[in-house]
Amino acid sequence: MFNKALLATAVMLAMSATAQAKTFKVGMGDPMDSDQGALAQRFEELVEDLSDGEMQVELFPGGQLGSETGMIQDTRIGKLDFALIGVGNLTPYAPRLGALTMPYALRSHADAVKATTGPLADEWNQIAEKQAGVHIVSWLYSNFRYLTNSKRPVTSLEDLEGMKIRVPQNKIMLATYQAWGASPISMSWPEVFTGLQQGVIDGQDNPDIVNYTMKFQEVQKYLTEVHYQYSLQPIVMGVRTYNKLSDEEREIIDRAGLEAQLYALQFQLTEASQARAAMEAEGVQSAQLTDEDKWISIAKEEVWPQFYEEIGGKESFDELQKALGH
8 A cells, every 4th residue: 555655656746747847849851860860869868868857858850840941930939949950941041151051161071060169159159049030059060962863973064064953942052053054943851852753853962861861862873972062950949939948948958959969970970971882782873073173163253252242241251261271
């Protein structure tokens, strides 16, 4: 009898603790076995551990909560707690973040890390809060966006001519592919696989892990290493929601975000080569550019000048390049 009473009390206490815990939803476009999933799961573990279970995190992968654009909107108004999205989809709300999507602005893993840590990270966060109404919690390093297509091997600019390439809702990326002679099409992320399958688009670009976990090898035969854009994907929380949290809760979220960010970088460095190998095993043919210097020259001469004013001015962009040692 006494043991039953103790058990009942323990169950009630556990239920009470669960009921009192705050639950936060995280929306993302990629599946759970992707690099987005790796970052999100580590973030979930850290938040729950650091808060001793008083803060719970629920993950919604695979676009369950809508498109990335829709999830950004929902975080801005407080309808969704967190969204893990490509930085390119955030630029319509925070144009100055477009500096990070300028072709060949980031040229290595080291550039990507330096651009999203320390003083530069603080600067991007201030811009995101002011222009987009979101607080950047963490950054996912997804590597370079490599070009895939179903038509032919691409080893030079001439091979890209007229090819229909999907890009996010990002004017800089649209302008870049136009300058290279392709026919870029802006398309929502959940529509891309079907678009490739049905021939609405010929190709797209994304890092190896994304390409593999999205199963693009089933509808794409060729892959080319183009190093024009390092894919950065932040976890964002609406400023409205963030400001309503206690100081302790904000500290937990920011610490969890930073630690998850470091974990995700290591994940990327170890898993990307395995994803490429798996795609090649399924028949994808990989290639290198023979004339990437031409791609770089066109980007600098024709694309960069179009967007200086929008991203904060040429001087500001030059300062970023200088800070990265370019």
